[in-house]
Amino acid sequence: MTVNESAGWNELIRTPVFGLTLTIASYLAGRMVQRICRGNSLANPVFIAMLLVAGCLHITGTPYQAYYESTQLLTFLLGPATIALAIPLIKNIQHVKGRLARIFLALTAGSLVSALSGIGLVLACGGSRAVAFSMAPKAVTTPIAINIAQTVGGIPSLCAALAISGGILVAISIKWVLSWAGITDVRTFGFAAGMAGSGIGAAHALAFSELSGAFGALAVGFNGLVTPLIVLTIAHIWR
Amino acid sequence: MGILILLGFQLIGEILHQIARIPLPGPVIGLFLLLLFLLWRPRALSEPLQSTSRVLFDWLGLLFVPAGVGVIANLDLLRSQWVPILVGLVGSTLISLLITAYLMPRLSRPKEDNVLRNQP
Numbered sequence: 315m316t317v318n319e320s321a322g323w324n325e326l327i328r329t330p331v332f333g334l335t336l337t338i339a340s341y342l343a344g345r346m347v348q349r350i351c352r353g354n355s356l357a358n359p360v361f362i363a364m365l366l367v368a369g370c371l372h373i374t375g376t377p378y379q380a381y382y383e384s385t386q387l388l389t390f391l392l393g394p395a396t397i398a399l400a401i402p403l404i405k406n407i408q409h410v411k412g413r414l415a416r417i418f419l420a421l422t423a424g425s426l427v428s429a430l431s432g433i434g435l436v437l438a439c440g441g442s443r444a445v446a447f448s449m450a451p452k453a454v455t456t457p458i459a460i461n462i463a464q465t466v467g468g469i470p471s472l473c474a475a476l477a478i479s480g481g482i483l484v485a486i487s488i489k490w491v492l493s494w495a496g497i498t499d500v501r502t503f504g505f506a507a508g509m510a511g512s513g514i515g516a517a518h519a520l521a522f523s524e525l526s527g528a529f530g531a532l533a534v535g536f537n538g539l540v541t542p543l544i545v546l547t548i549a550h551i552w553r
Numbered sequence: 554m555g556i557l558i559l560l561g562f563q564l565i566g567e568i569l570h571q572i573a574r575i576p577l578p579g580p581v582i583g584l585f586l587l588l589l590f591l592l593w594r595p596r597a598l599s600e601p602l603q604s605t606s607r608v609l610f611d612w613l614g615l616l617f618v619p620a621g622v623g624v625i626a627n628l629d630l631l632r633s634q635w636v637p638i639l640v641g642l643v644g645s646t647l648i649s650l651l652i653t654a655y656l657m658p659r660l661s662r663p664k665e666d667n668v669l670r671n672q673p
Contacts, residue, residue, distance in 0.1 A: 337618050337619060338615065344614075359614055360614040360615075363615070364618060364625060367618060367619075367622045368625035368626070371626075378622065378626035382622075385619035388615060388616050388619055389616070391609065392580070392620075393580040394559035394563060394580075395609040395616060397562050397563055397584050397587050400587040400588040401598065401602065401603060401606045404588065404592065419656065420653050420656035420657045421653060423652055424652050424653030424656070427645075427649045428646070428648070429645075431641075432641050435641040435644045435645060436638070436640075437637070438640075439640045439641070440634075440636070441634050441636075441641065445634050445641075446637075449638070452645075452646075456617045457580070457616065458581060461580065462581075469623075469627070469630070470620055471623025472624050472627070474624065475621055475624040483642065483643065483646050484646060484650060487650075491647060495651060495654060495655065497654050497655070502654050502657040503654070506650050506654035509649065509650070510646050510650040511650075513613060533653075538581070539581075539585065539588075542577055542578070543577070550576075
């Protein structure tokens with residue numbers, strides 16, 4: 315079958331029905347695999363969906379741009395999802411009454427170190443500026459990270475993949491890393507998980523305890539406020 | 554109703570981004586504004602707003618699949634720069650994890666009942 319030569323096919327792949335069906339089906343398949351793997355962090359539904367979609371695009375010879383256009387609706391919803399972050403933030407802020415400033419300081423330090431070390435390590439290993447600025451915002455929640463990467467001259471798709479990989483890395487390593495550092499407080503555990511691993515990290519913290527998850531959600535929200543300011547400032551200084 | 558509030562704040566954010574030339578992306582400005590608004594008027598945290606945000610968070614992963622697929626469409630980049638990408642990812646994630654965790658307990662005193670034990 316020569317699907318590529320058919321004008322009808324070329325029109326179809328640009329309509330939302332193609333992109334949305336493919337994406338939602340792949341994502342649900344990803345969730346199913348995750349359930350089969352009992353929620354293992356490595357079986358990330360977004361990664362599985364990305365591979366399935368990329369495979370389908372490759373087989374059907376669909377250009378990425380056409381697929382991207384047909385799924386604009388999903389990408390658009392990242393905006394409202396970013397703003398909705400205010401809600402878990404406001405609901406969990408009661409946990410830090412009176413210690414807000416000091417906890418905010420810990421997060422700001424983490425965010426600053428994350429951005430600077432990300433840029434520094436990429437450049438030190440011979441990476442390009444675009445890769446460095448895709449790395450810089452990766453600790454923040456993915457919808458914001460994509461947006462910031464775009465603003466500062468990074469590569470949004472690489473940034474999305476890095477943000478998810480960072481979250482998975484946090485989920486896999488945090489218990490080992492923090493017990494090595496002698497840190498046992500569940501609030502610290504959750505907060506660090508949410509700061510460095512955003513949504514995936516916070517979800518991992520929630521699996522430990524409710525309080526840990528609340529601190530994870532808080533860190534994700536705070537980081538959504540802090541990291542954009544930090545990365546934009548760095549990009550402003552280093553054009 | 555919930556989505557209308559979110560879109561309204563996004564619209565204000567985009568307007569401030571475009572017209573007032575605030576360099577932050579529109580949705581991030583909208584996040585700041587909604588947070589300030591909810592601190593000022595806690596009762597505005599209505600049930601529709603909460604249920605809409607729950608739905609968005611439940612499906613958050615789905616929303617960035619299209620953006621993420623681009624990285625596979627861009628395999629040459631991964632092939633040519635995998636070393637800086639891998640070192641930067643692992644290095645900066647672990648360093649920031651440690652820095653944040655290290656600054657936290659000194660800042661807030663841990664309580665007995667908050668200590669991790671018998672966790673999965």
